[in-house]
Amino acid sequence: MSGTKPRPALLTVRQVKVHLRVNDRIIHAVDGVDLDLRAGECVGILGESGSGKSTFGRAITRLLPNVALAHLSGEVMFDGHDVARMPEAGLRLLRRRGGFSMVFQDPLNHLNPTRRIAAQMDEALRSIGDRHKLRARAAELLLQVGLSDVERVLRAYPHELSGGMRQRVLIAMALASEPRLLVADEPTTALDATVQMQVIETLRRLNRDRHVALLIITHNFGLVAELCDRVYVMTGGKFVEDADVFSLFESPRHPYTASLIAAGRRLLQPSARV
Numbered sequence: 001m002s003g004t005k006p007r008p009a010l011l012t013v014r015q016v017k018v019h020l021r022v023n024d025r026i027i028h029a030v031d032g033v034d035l036d037l038r039a040g041e042c043v044g045i046l047g048e049s050g051s052g053k054s055t056f057g058r059a060i061t062r063l064l065p066n067v068a069l070a071h072l073s074g075e076v077m078f079d080g081h082d083v084a085r086m087p088e089a090g091l092r093l094l095r096r097r098g099g100f101s102m103v104f105q106d107p108l109n110h111l112n113p114t115r116r117i118a119a120q121m122d123e124a125l126r127s128i129g130d131r132h133k134l135r136a137r138a139a140e141l142l143l144q145v146g147l148s149d150v151e152r153v154l155r156a157y158p159h160e161l162s163g164g165m166r167q168r169v170l171i172a173m174a175l176a177s178e179p180r181l182l183v184a185d186e187p188t189t190a191l192d193a194t195v196q197m198q199v200i201e202t203l204r205r206l207n208r209d210r211h212v213a214l215l216i217i218t219h220n221f222g223l224v225a226e227l228c229d230r231v232y233v234m235t236g237g238k239f240v241e242d243a244d245v246f247s248l249f250e251s252p253r254h255p256y257t258a259s260l261i262a263a264g265r266r267l268l269q270p271s272a273r274v
């Protein structure tokens with residue numbers, strides 16, 4: 001995945017802070033972080049629970065709760081667009097075609113249990129303004145994420161699918177706008193090991209074959225090692241180190257990173273990728 005040609009910058013984040021107002025308290029969920037991601041790159045954000053990963057993902061895709069509850073400052077530049085200050089109309093355009101999409105943590109909360117997958121895919125496509133040949137496009141997206149027997153998947157209700165299939169349906173929906181950046185928040189958590197590998201393979205193919213840049217948010221170093229070129233380590237709303245995955249694995253500079261690696265080593269064997 002790490003090609004030799006220098007790739008253009010896609011996302012540049014500078015001194016981003018998110019302050020959340022919770023019961024009259026201010027929480028510094030993201031506290032001044034810088035990040036660079038190039039087109040087609042796969043970058044991880046690794047950190048324990050509560051370190052601010054999801055809040056960061058929502059900040060850079062402008063999916064935070066309203067300003068009374070969450071205040072965003074700093075610079076987020078996506079392909080020359082000033083995302084942090086962009087009005088909603090501009091964001092809608094970016095979300096409609098060739099911009100960024102997010103796959104949220106907790107896939108079950110983001111699928112409607114009472115509606116068939118086909119109806120939910122149609123809705124995802126309509127919401128980005130793609131009204132043509134809905135069913136054919138939905139089928140094509142499901143194939144892209146490695147699902148077979150697509151007609152059955154489209155007819156199914158969410159509970160009729162396995163966890164890994166549901167996760168891939170959500171990835172397919174996020175791909176409807178043909179994003180250049182996909183932010184995936186804990187894409188394999190709550191899946192068993194075999195199914196984790198299927199979702200990892202899906203993401204890897206998107207990155208390798210379709211050149212979608214990935215920002216993978218996780219507490220699992222094994223996932224980062226499987227998938228990412230580089231990683232930022234997050235704790236307490238800050239990035240404490242960033243490095244390419246192999247250097248980080250060989251010689252973590254921060255003791256916190258070493259503890260995350262030790263935990264990840266037990267979950268997946270990073271060496272399997274070499």
Ligand SMILES: Nc1ncnc2c1ncn2[C@@H]1O[C@H](COP(=O)(O)OP(=O)(O)OP(=O)(O)O)[C@@H](O)[C@H]1O
Nearest residue numbers: 020022027029048049050051052053054055056219
């Ligand atoms: N809606 C919210 N209400 C209250 N506090 C919140 C909310 N969202 C985030 N926080 C707080 O902000 C901080 C960062 O949370 P965030 O969800 O970004 O962490 P995370 O790294 O994604 O954790 P996890 O791995 O558990 O998903 C935490 O202290 C959390 O309690």
Ligand SMILES: [Mg+2]
Nearest residue numbers: 053054055105
């Ligand atoms: Mg989270």
